[in-house]
Structures are given as C-alpha cells and as structure tokens.
Amino acid sequence: MSHAMNDVARTSADQSETVETYDAIIIGAGFSGLYQLHTLRDQLNLSAVVFDVADDVGGTWYWNRYPGARCDSESYYYCYSFSKELQEDWRWTELYPQHDEIRRYLSHVADRFDLRRDIRLKTRVESAVFEEETNTWLVSIDAGKSYRCRFLVSAVGVLSSTNVPKISGLERFKGEWYHTGNWPHQPVDFSGKAVGIIGTGSTGIQATPVVADQAKHLTVFQRTANYSVPARNRPLSQEDQQWIQENYDEIRLKAKTSSNGHPFDVNQQSALEVSEEVRRQRYEDAWKAGGLRFRASYKDLLQDKAANDTASEFIREKIRQVVKDPETAEKLTPRDHPFASKRPPIDTNYFETFNRDNVSLVDVKTTPIVEITEAGIKTSDAEYPLDVIIFATGFDAMTGSLLKIDIRGVGGRSLKETWATGPRNYLGLQVPHFPNFFMVMGPGSPSVLTNNPVAIEQHVEWIRNCIGDMMGRGLTRIEPDLTAADNWVDEVNRAANKTLLPMASSSWYLGANVPGKPRAFMPYAGGMAYYADLCKEIAGDDYRGFITR
Numbered sequence: 001m002s003h004a005m006n007d008v009a010r011t012s013a014d015q016s017e018t019v020e021t022y023d024a025i026i027i028g029a030g031f032s033g034l035y036q037l038h039t040l041r042d043q044l045n046l047s048a049v050v051f052d053v054a055d056d057v058g059g060t061w062y063w064n065r066y067p068g069a070r071c072d073s074e075s076y077y078y079c080y081s082f083s084k085e086l087q088e089d090w091r092w093t094e095l096y097p098q099h100d101e102i103r104r105y106l107s108h109v110a111d112r113f114d115l116r117r118d119i120r121l122k123t124r125v126e127s128a129v130f131e132e133e134t135n136t137w138l139v140s141i142d143a144g145k146s147y148r149c150r151f152l153v154s155a156v157g158v159l160s161s162t163n164v165p166k167i168s169g170l171e172r173f174k175g176e177w178y179h180t181g182n183w184p185h186q187p188v189d190f191s192g193k194a195v196g197i198i199g200t201g202s203t204g205i206q207a208t209p210v211v212a213d214q215a216k217h218l219t220v221f222q223r224t225a226n227y228s229v230p231a232r233n234r235p236l237s238q239e240d241q242q243w244i245q246e247n248y249d250e251i252r253l254k255a256k257t258s259s260n261g262h263p264f265d266v267n268q269q270s271a272l273e274v275s276e277e278v279r280r281q282r283y284e285d286a287w288k289a290g291g292l293r294f295r296a297s298y299k300d301l302l303q304d305k306a307a308n309d310t311a312s313e314f315i316r317e318k319i320r321q322v323v324k325d326p327e328t329a330e331k332l333t334p335r336d337h338p339f340a341s342k343r344p345p346i347d348t349n350y351f352e353t354f355n356r357d358n359v360s361l362v363d364v365k366t367t368p369i370v371e372i373t374e375a376g377i378k379t380s381d382a383e384y385p386l387d388v389i390i391f392a393t394g395f396d397a398m399t400g401s402l403l404k405i406d407i408r409g410v411g412g413r414s415l416k417e418t419w420a421t422g423p424r425n426y427l428g429l430q431v432p433h434f435p436n437f438f439m440v441m442g443p444g445s446p447s448v449l450t451n452n453p454v455a456i457e458q459h460v461e462w463i464r465n466c467i468g469d470m471m472g473r474g475l476t477r478i479e480p481d482l483t484a485a486d487n488w489v490d491e492v493n494r495a496a497n498k499t500l501l502p503m504a505s506s507s508w509y510l511g512a513n514v515p516g517k518p519r520a521f522m523p524y525a526g527g528m529a530y531y532a533d534l535c536k537e538i539a540g541d542d543y544r545g546f547i548t549r
C-alpha cells in the first residue's frame with residue numbers, strides 16, 4: 001500500500017496557491033539523486049521527484065567533460081552495488097572510465113529503473129522553506145512554480161559548484177575561456193592555439209597531457225606543485241571482465257568494510273619498520289602498478305609525518321627522474337604539504353608532458369598572476385599571450401551547491417547564515433532546526449575521502465531506512481539536537497587531527513581554496529566502515545541524537 005501523500009494538487013498553507021505535493025523532493029540527478037529516487041519511489045512506494053538544472057542525468061559527470069576527464073577509482077567498483085542485475089548487465093571498457101562512459105552508465109541506470117518519468121530536468125531549485133504548521137517544505141524552482149514535500153533530500157554533489165577565481169580583467173580577454181567543471185558539449189579545438197591552464201589539482205593534471213597533444217603551445221600556471229602517481233589506465237580484457245564478475249561479491253564486501261570505500265588491502269606494516277631497501281621495492285611496485293593504491297603501501301602514510309616523508313620523497317625522486325630540465329623538475333616538486341594530505345591525483349604522462357617542446361610551466365607562487373589582459377595572462381614578471389584559458393581551479397566543494405539554494409528552516413533561519421562559521425550538522429546527514437531535510441554526502445561525512453559510490457549508497461540507504469521508520473511509526477518530523485551536532489563537529493575535527501590532512505593548509509577539504517569561505521575541515525576522516533557502523537548503531541538506538549515527533 002502506498003504511503004504517498006496526495007501527489008496531485010493540494011492547497012498550501014496560505015490557501016492562495018495550489019502546489020503539487022510529493023512525499024519527497026530530491027535535488028540533483030547524479031549518482032546520489034538517481035539512487036535516492038529508486039529507493040524512495042520503488043522500495044518505500046512514496047511519491048518522489050528529482051529536480052536538476054542540467055538537461056540530462058549525470059550530476060558532476062554531466063558537467064565535467066574536459067579533455068582527459070576520467071575517474072580515479074577503478075570502473076568496476078566506481079558504480080552502484082545495489083542491484084546484481086545491473087552489475088551483470090553492464091561491462092566497463094577501461095580500468096579508469098572516461099567521463100562519457102560514466103554518463104552512459106548513469107543514463108542506463110535511469111532507463112533501467114524507469115527513473116526519468118520522475119526527473120524534471122532544466123529545473124533549478126531556488127529556495128526551500130520549512131513550514132511548521134504542516135511540517136512540510138515548500139520548494140520553489142526557477143520557473144516560478146512551487147512544490148510541497150514532507151522530506152527534502154539534497155543530492156547536489158560535493159564537487160559541482162565551480163570556482164572561477166576573481167582575477168581582474170577576465171571580461172576583457174579576447175580569446176575563449178572555460179572552466180573544466182562547466183565544459184562545452186562540443187569538443188574544443190586547441191589545434192594551432194596558445195593555451196593556458198590554471199591549476200594543477202586532479203583536473204589540471206588529467207587535462208594537461210591531453211591539451212598538450214593538440215595545442216600549438218600549452219602554458220601551465222601552477223600555484224602549488226602536486227604529487228601524482230601514474231594511473232596505468234588500460235582497456236579491460238575478457239579475462240579482467242571474467243575475474244570481475246566472478247569476484248564481485250568479495251570486491252563489494254571489501255569496499256564496504258574498508259576505511260575509504262576502495263576494495264584493496266592497506267599494508268598493515270609501518271613504513272618505518274622495514275628496511276630502506278624493502279620500502280623502496282614496495283614503492284617501486286606500487287608505482288608500477290599505479291593508481292590510488294599507492295597510498296595503501298603502508299598503514300601510517302597518512303598518520304605519521306616521518307612515514308609519509310618516505311613516500312613523499314620517493315615521488316619527488318620520480319619527478320626528478322622523469323622531468324629532464326632540472327629547473328622545471330624543481331618547480332614541479334611538491335614540498336609544502338605531505339603526500340595525500342590533499343586529494344592525491346593520478347595521471348597519464350603528466351610529468352612527462354613537461355619534456356615536450358610545446359609545454360612550459362609558470363610558477364605563480366613566486367610570480368603571481370596580476371591580471372588577465374585582452375591578449376592573455378599577465379604575471380608579476382611577464383605577459384603570456386593566449387588564445388584559450390582553461391580554469392582547472394576546482395570547486396566550492398562540499399557546501400557550495402547547497403548554499404546557492406536559499407534553504408530556510410524553523411523560524412525562517414537560513415542555512416547559509418547557520419553555517420557562517422562552518423557546516424555544523426550531525427553525521428553529515430541532518431542539520432539542527434532543518435527538520436526532514438537530509439543531505440547525501442554532506443560535510444561531516446566521509447564523502448570525498450572515499451570511493452564515492454560506496455559512501456553514496458550508505459547515505460541513500462540510511463535516509464531511506466530513516467524515512468521508512470518514520471512512516472512506520474507515524475512520525476512527522478526528525479532533526480538532530482544541537483548537542484549531538486556540536487559533538488559531531490568535535491568528532492570530525494578530532495578525526496582529522498589524528499591524520500596529516502590538516503597539514504595541507506590550502507586544501508579544499510578545509511574550504512581554503514575559496515576566498516571568504518569559513519575554514520573548517522569538512523569531510524569525516526574516521527573511516528568509511530566505522531562511520532557506516534556508527535550510523536547504523538545510532539538509528540538502532542532509537543535515532544540517538546535526533547529529535548523525532
């Protein structure tokens with residue numbers, strides 16, 4: 001039997017306007033929103049709708065189409081695990097899938113589970129206001145229409161609000177400019193052009209070799225040198241496919257019981273308890289194998305600075321070996337933060353690209369960008385004429401997309417103001433005074449420190465179970481109490497401080513990349529499996545720390 005509220009017209013509180021009403025409104029049609037819709041509509045039998053501003057499903061993968069964009073997690077586990085049939089009928093072609101393949105996958109999911117009929121595309125949610133009299137949310141979209149729902153779920157993504165730095169003169173630039181996170185749908189032709197790319201995070205590191213292949217000249221404007229490990233991407237063979245299908249249960253279990261959602265073992269030795277020779281061999285093997293597994297070489301790389309130094313120095317040596325010009329190699333060598341204290345990129349020929357004649361590197365820490373002119377980028381010591389500027393400058397991560405929506409909880413308080421000093425909430429799932437509002441991958445949850453689909457499925461299923469429990473018990477309202485939220489913020493900080501993560505002072509984990517953003521360590525570093533168990537235990541303990549009625 002359906003629990004659905006009237007999913008047709010219903011009269012709003014002020015009686016003057018008729019609004020469509022749903023049990024749940026979900027904002028965002030990426031990995032999170034698609035699965036949340038499936039769980040609420042098809043498993044709980046609720047009426048639910050998804051709004052997304054894009055003209056197709058895909059979330060972050062809808063927008064990130066820049067040259068070289070592909071996933072850093074391996075394809076066969078950077079995907080949903082909730083449906084065996086889905087798992088069996090989809091074959092990934094490469095170890096690290098390109099953006100278009102991930103979009104095809106998400107499109108397939110939308111079709112396979114008949115989700116599209118409840119997804120409204122080209123629809124931007126402008127505001128959501130909680131109304132106490134009815135314990136419902138009034139959600140307004142850009143077309144001026146409003147909808148009402150009992151449960152509001154943010155599935156807006158953690159890396160979806162682009163960060164274009166305010167560099168004076170951009171509006172005068174006569175060439176083309178793009179942000180990687182809002183890339184045109186038609187390929188951009190770089191042939192015969194002088195291209196500049198600002199930013200050397202995961203995105204810039206993926207894009208640089210591909211753009212260099214096409215451009216007449218590529219200038220990379222680097223503020224912070226970065227560590228990167230070769231990805232060693234390759235097509236998946238028939239044998240790989242067979243191995244994946246035969247071992248899927250074990251792969252999924254390993255991912256779910258790991259600290260970061262990746263199904264590989266972390267070596268339980270300390271980097272400091274083995275000889276130099278043994279350690280070097282292990283790093284060499286990990287370098288040859290490639291990928292984020294390099295981080296798992298020793299258990300203490302993210303906890304102990306001396307242990308980390310051994311890995312950091314190994315990568316620095318590799319950079320010096322690969323990059324032929326010693327001055328360029330030195331500029332590319334990271335020294336101001338430990339390896340993996342910022343999200344570590346993986347690459348295909350990134351450092352090798354700086355051996356090309358058509359590529360140059362500008363260190364904008366020593367010679368900062370002063371302005372953008374009609375003709376290109378001007379630093380404190382030179383002007384670089386450019387036809388195209390690529391901003392690979394990242395995102396207003398974790399909170400940016402959410403805070404673009406005017407969300408108002410009890411008493412009209414705004415979420416943006418409530419979070420003026422940092423995103424205080426409970427478990428990264430709910431915010432005090434914002435009842436029946438849930439966040440998938442909210443700040444304060446493991447989110448960006450994980451292989452995302454694992455964290456997404458855990459959140460989506462927790463939210464489904466919570467809403468199901470509420471329905472079952474006839475409850476109309478749930479929100480965290482303030483003390484629980486404060487304690488959780490303390491726990492998020494405690495967990496971060498046990499690691500080297502806060503040592504990267506310019507990291508987007510801290511909000512440091514966006515001027516004016518409050519500095520707060522946002523993801524929960526206590527481990528995915530521990531966190532998932534805790535969420536389950538809290539729900540089982542009558543939703544400890546939540547107020548229900």
Ligand code: N01
Pocket residue numbers: 070071072073159165166198199200201202203204206221222223224343364369392393394395448506508513
């Ligand atoms: O962004 P970033 P990203 N002047 O913020 C520089 C995920 N991802 O898009 O370090 C000059 O990491 C900035 O310099 P600094 C992944 O989680 C996943 O690369 O602040 N430079 C930095 O070099 C990743 O971590 C995949 O000093 C400026 C760069 O721009 C996250 O997305 C692929 C500047 C921004 O790096 C974000 O990565 C790609 C300025 N004013 C990304 N402002 C997958 O494979 C910024 N910078 C799944």
